Amino acid sequence: MTSQTSATTTHTCTIGSPVGALTLRSNGTHLTQLHFTGDAPLDRGDLNDDPVLTAAVEQLDAYFAGERTEFDLPLDPGGTAFQRRVWAALREIPYAETETYGELARRIGSPTASRAVGAANGQNPIAIVVPCHRVVGANGKLVGFGGGVDRKVVLLEREAKVRLERDFG
Structure with missing residues (x-):
């Protein structure tokens, strides 16, 4: 194609x-x-x-397969300057960990922009590699994922399992 x-x-x-x-x-x-x-x-x-x-x-x-926790690929997601900042910050969220929209907004220097961060997260064109599934609501709930919350659960559970096996297995 x-x-x-x-x-x-x-x-x-x-x-x-x-x-x-x-x-x-x-x-x-x-x-x-x-x-x-x-x-x-x-x-x-x-x-x-x-x-x-x-x-x-x-x-x-x-x-x-649980053999890789980071991606090393050349990326060109397009987007606005703000979206690219959010997407770059998503790649810094450690494997098998989560961060809230508010924490992500603070980390990129826009502490009042959690909704804008959420919108940029939702527009992420390179799912999984740019791990938007690692962002959760302020109360820790699994909310808002373009691939569906069911997929978000699967991705986070797989990462948690691999991390446990590496740390304790």
Whole structure:
């Protein structure tokens, strides 16, 4: 599934995962999107033609196998300057830990912007790799996740299990 525009090539593939189908997009040099696509048919698409997609799939496989806790991929999520600040801060939330929208807002230097942080979190185009699932409500409840709260629970529980096994197993 390669689409060519005037100066940009988009590579796409859809893979299976423990949280359903995931569609990944690359511009050939950076991962630009990773979305939950539920029951979408699996389609290796441009996987063999794009080293960014290949690396992303390998790292996702290792993440879901409990062998990787951080991603090392070139990313280009687009977005506004504020959104990019939020998304960069999301990548600093440690594996298997959570942070509230308010804590994230304070950490990026915008302590009164928890709602804007929530909106930016909801617009994150590179789920899992940019771990928006690690953000929780002020009371610690699992709220607001573009992939659905059920997927958020699965991701957080998998991370907690891997962390326990590493620390005590």
